[in-house]
Amino acid sequence: MKWRRRNLLSLEDLDKEEIIHILNTTTSFKEISKRPIKKVPALRGKTIATLFLEPSTRTRASFELAAKRLSADVVSIYSSSSSILKGETLRDTARNIEAMNIDAIIIRHSSSGSPLVLSRYVKVPVINAGDGSHEHPTQALLDIYTIREKKKNLKGLKVSIIGDILHSRVARSNIWGLSKLGAKVCVCGPATLLPSEIEKLPTKVTYKIDEALKDADVVITLRIQLERQKDKFFPSLREYAREYGLNSQNIKLAKKDVLVMHPGPINRGIELSQEVADGPHSVILEQVTNGVAVRMAVLYLLLQKEGKNESAN
Amino acid sequence: MKWRRRNLLSLEDLDKEEIIHILNTTTSFKEISKRPIKKVPALRGKTIATLFLEPSTRTRASFELAAKRLSADVVSIYSSSSSILKGETLRDTARNIEAMNIDAIIIRHSSSGSPLVLSRYVKVPVINAGDGSHEHPTQALLDIYTIREKKKNLKGLKVSIIGDILHSRVARSNIWGLSKLGAKVCVCGPATLLPSEIEKLPTKVTYKIDEALKDADVVITLRIQLERQKDKFFPSLREYAREYGLNSQNIKLAKKDVLVMHPGPINRGIELSQEVADGPHSVILEQVTNGVAVRMAVLYLLLQKEGKNESAN
Amino acid sequence: MKWRRRNLLSLEDLDKEEIIHILNTTTSFKEISKRPIKKVPALRGKTIATLFLEPSTRTRASFELAAKRLSADVVSIYSSSSSILKGETLRDTARNIEAMNIDAIIIRHSSSGSPLVLSRYVKVPVINAGDGSHEHPTQALLDIYTIREKKKNLKGLKVSIIGDILHSRVARSNIWGLSKLGAKVCVCGPATLLPSEIEKLPTKVTYKIDEALKDADVVITLRIQLERQKDKFFPSLREYAREYGLNSQNIKLAKKDVLVMHPGPINRGIELSQEVADGPHSVILEQVTNGVAVRMAVLYLLLQKEGKNESAN
Numbered sequence: 001m002k003w004r005r006r007n008l009l010s011l012e013d014l015d016k017e018e019i020i021h022i023l024n025t026t027t028s029f030k031e032i033s034k035r036p037i038k039k040v041p042a043l044r045g046k047t048i049a050t051l052f053l054e055p056s057t058r059t060r061a062s063f064e065l066a067a068k069r070l071s072a073d074v075v076s077i078y079s080s081s082s083s084i085l086k087g088e089t090l091r092d093t094a095r096n097i098e099a100m101n102i103d104a105i106i107i108r109h110s111s112s113g114s115p116l117v118l119s120r121y122v123k124v125p126v127i128n129a130g131d132g133s134h135e136h137p138t139q140a141l142l143d144i145y146t147i148r149e150k151k152k153n154l155k156g157l158k159v160s161i162i163g164d165i166l167h168s169r170v171a172r173s174n175i176w177g178l179s180k181l182g183a184k185v186c187v188c189g190p191a192t193l194l195p196s197e198i199e200k201l202p203t204k205v206t207y208k209i210d211e212a213l214k215d216a217d218v219v220i221t222l223r224i225q226l227e228r229q230k231d232k233f234f235p236s237l238r239e240y241a242r243e244y245g246l247n248s249q250n251i252k253l254a255k256k257d258v259l260v261m262h263p264g265p266i267n268r269g270i271e272l273s274q275e276v277a278d279g280p281h282s283v284i285l286e287q288v289t290n291g292v293a294v295r296m297a298v299l300y301l302l303l304q305k306e307g308k309n310e311s312a313n
Numbered sequence: 314m315k316w317r318r319r320n321l322l323s324l325e326d327l328d329k330e331e332i333i334h335i336l337n338t339t340t341s342f343k344e345i346s347k348r349p350i351k352k353v354p355a356l357r358g359k360t361i362a363t364l365f366l367e368p369s370t371r372t373r374a375s376f377e378l379a380a381k382r383l384s385a386d387v388v389s390i391y392s393s394s395s396s397i398l399k400g401e402t403l404r405d406t407a408r409n410i411e412a413m414n415i416d417a418i419i420i421r422h423s424s425s426g427s428p429l430v431l432s433r434y435v436k437v438p439v440i441n442a443g444d445g446s447h448e449h450p451t452q453a454l455l456d457i458y459t460i461r462e463k464k465k466n467l468k469g470l471k472v473s474i475i476g477d478i479l480h481s482r483v484a485r486s487n488i489w490g491l492s493k494l495g496a497k498v499c500v501c502g503p504a505t506l507l508p509s510e511i512e513k514l515p516t517k518v519t520y521k522i523d524e525a526l527k528d529a530d531v532v533i534t535l536r537i538q539l540e541r542q543k544d545k546f547f548p549s550l551r552e553y554a555r556e557y558g559l560n561s562q563n564i565k566l567a568k569k570d571v572l573v574m575h576p577g578p579i580n581r582g583i584e585l586s587q588e589v590a591d592g593p594h595s596v597i598l599e600q601v602t603n604g605v606a607v608r609m610a611v612l613y614l615l616l617q618k619e620g621k622n623e624s625a626n
Numbered sequence: 627m628k629w630r631r632r633n634l635l636s637l638e639d640l641d642k643e644e645i646i647h648i649l650n651t652t653t654s655f656k657e658i659s660k661r662p663i664k665k666v667p668a669l670r671g672k673t674i675a676t677l678f679l680e681p682s683t684r685t686r687a688s689f690e691l692a693a694k695r696l697s698a699d700v701v702s703i704y705s706s707s708s709s710i711l712k713g714e715t716l717r718d719t720a721r722n723i724e725a726m727n728i729d730a731i732i733i734r735h736s737s738s739g740s741p742l743v744l745s746r747y748v749k750v751p752v753i754n755a756g757d758g759s760h761e762h763p764t765q766a767l768l769d770i771y772t773i774r775e776k777k778k779n780l781k782g783l784k785v786s787i788i789g790d791i792l793h794s795r796v797a798r799s800n801i802w803g804l805s806k807l808g809a810k811v812c813v814c815g816p817a818t819l820l821p822s823e824i825e826k827l828p829t830k831v832t833y834k835i836d837e838a839l840k841d842a843d844v845v846i847t848l849r850i851q852l853e854r855q856k857d858k859f860f861p862s863l864r865e866y867a868r869e870y871g872l873n874s875q876n877i878k879l880a881k882k883d884v885l886v887m888h889p890g891p892i893n894r895g896i897e898l899s900q901e902v903a904d905g906p907h908s909v910i911l912e913q914v915t916n917g918v919a920v921r922m923a924v925l926y927l928l929l930q931k932e933g934k935n936e937s938a939n
Contacts, residue, residue, distance in 0.1 A: 034727065038672070038673065044350060064701055075377055092577070096601050099601035100604075100605050264722060285724075289725045357665065358663030358665035360694070386665075386695075388690055388691055389687075401890075401892070412914035413914060413917075
């Protein structure tokens, strides 16, 4: 397959073949980070701009590492305290970045749809590193890669996503990606944290964790954003942990070889008990490792394409 | 011509030949940023320190890109929250940076004259990235480069600078640079934003925008610092926009092929109307592109010289 | 000697031979920073994470320069505003960093012992860049390197450390390192700034600066943390300067060729008078230069070892 897309904005956009192509490309990049010299010249002389308008350390570091291991230069053009907040429009920001002959823009933004808007203003690839409660495609790709690595085939697997579905771009990207690869997705959380439009997405919905866990092949737990607790989506953290936390008891409902996942950072004792987080089912650290490889694959596919276009034009 | 200066502190300092030498050098670097591999080894193994004691995203990113495309290493030594504010003198800061075998220092500072002071304490090149309301030489160089690229020769061109002249280091650097290359400079703004010492600079002064626009070859609009509006230099933004904003009506007073420039970020609807900002006369994005090339030329000229000195000594 | 340690956590841990091995390695790296091309490929393709949970500009810049001059990639994984403060445990942070195939972690933390704790959670080298009031081993190594460079042999030298011993990790690391190399260490400060457990360390203790200065070969002055003055460890800065400040009068008590040192940034007129800070005895800027070289040596020794282990396993 030849990669044709300019941007990575969402998994809703991609078809099954495109997702599989990214996953296959990831495998060839994963090996690089294990070498003593973990650097290849694939993107030497390319400049990648990070435009993180929401705080992030992990995703940003993971993208930065991915870019550097491909020998690209990374420039942090705007941060949360910058011009974009001083009244400059996203359009002007975008076109200014492009005018500096940047080869790709990685954007995180608190408003859903911002990466799409940005991509309309520029000709270079735009990568969505999380937009509002819309999508976080590279997180879902690394989740799917991790599942595929362990289970070989996603077809027919029961994958349950538990927690704050309402605010979770990770959930939304996973629902699209997993269902396209044939998994049976189930989302589960308190009614206050399940968005009403969830019915339109390719997923089952339940309020009962037991139902979600029953015979699950994979359980993806989501981070409770403690800072949102003021809005009282659930009575208390203790209550949340008791009703929706994964622990060594309720995990027995799942399949024996269930995978336990979490996008991090974990609130230990809330989404996951200590034993489950560090237990034999947990592949949480492998997710982190795969994250760098997935992002290398995405940068490579989008920027290589860009390079070919340039020489073609 | 052989470059002999150690620092780039102001355009007032430079003579016509030196400015032209930088502009000519810029042309050879501009092409690099258009290549698929936009990197040359010119400054490999050099270390450049950025000392930005005032917030900046664009200028800093532009310098950082310029340095990286020349293969130099960039280290951000001090930021606004650092030791220099904890009572350390600029002299100690400077000598500490130099002691780490840094090859050049790029400084932005809220006090006019700081780069000059700094340059007296160190032996390495100092580049002024904007000091108080004094000068911002690389911004003026990129403005002049852009004009020269479009108009071939600056001699006799009418260049009008409109807006907050009082606080503008961009205006001051442009007045010096443009007039040295033979342009007829005119500054225009509300009386409260025209400094009294402006009479001593090589520029005409007017309060009437029509007079400034009349037959102008180039109009440089300056950013209104909204945060200074509390000092009430003019009654209201709406009033400013009506009196001193460039729009599709008053621009007709200028020459047909007038260039419209702005150092960014633009307050759309204030300094420039939407139509003018994006219209056929606007070269604002070309300014941004040329900014990287000008900074590559400046870094190259100052650090190459340094290299030669070292081998000579 | 073959380097065998994985981490650099403290000088208390190291034996004399290990310290000397680092100092000898430093000499071979010091020369690199004086070359026109100050870069060697020793750590190309290695990724080093900086985890500075306390503000720092100098130490961070010095480590970053050291890493870059060895061609390593540096990624700032967590800063003071990051996940680690949002309830993530240091263990999860550490294991996440490691999962990204990082080759070494440089940590600064306000809690004594954090680097040790971190090193238990990961397999990669951990370098202590200052932990609470415990140790700051690379600062002491650069101090010792500077003394050795000037005095050839530390054996029998009288080295007096003056100031806020209570809060000083620099003092603690120096006491261990200097005494292991045979120097006679003396600490001096107001009683309120001398910790009670100091009696257990290999150092003399005095409250009288004259006693500390008498026949001293080296005087290390420590920075007074102005922000701690609210705790009233001494009546006033003026009083501190009069009682414990080094000046051109009291320095006459020391040996004629005494070295004056300070870890920076200096409060001029408090710890050191203007004349002494810039006088012939001061080697303060040489400390800064040596700091980069010492850190290059430490990174090289720890990561080369790592490399060998990898190929051996």
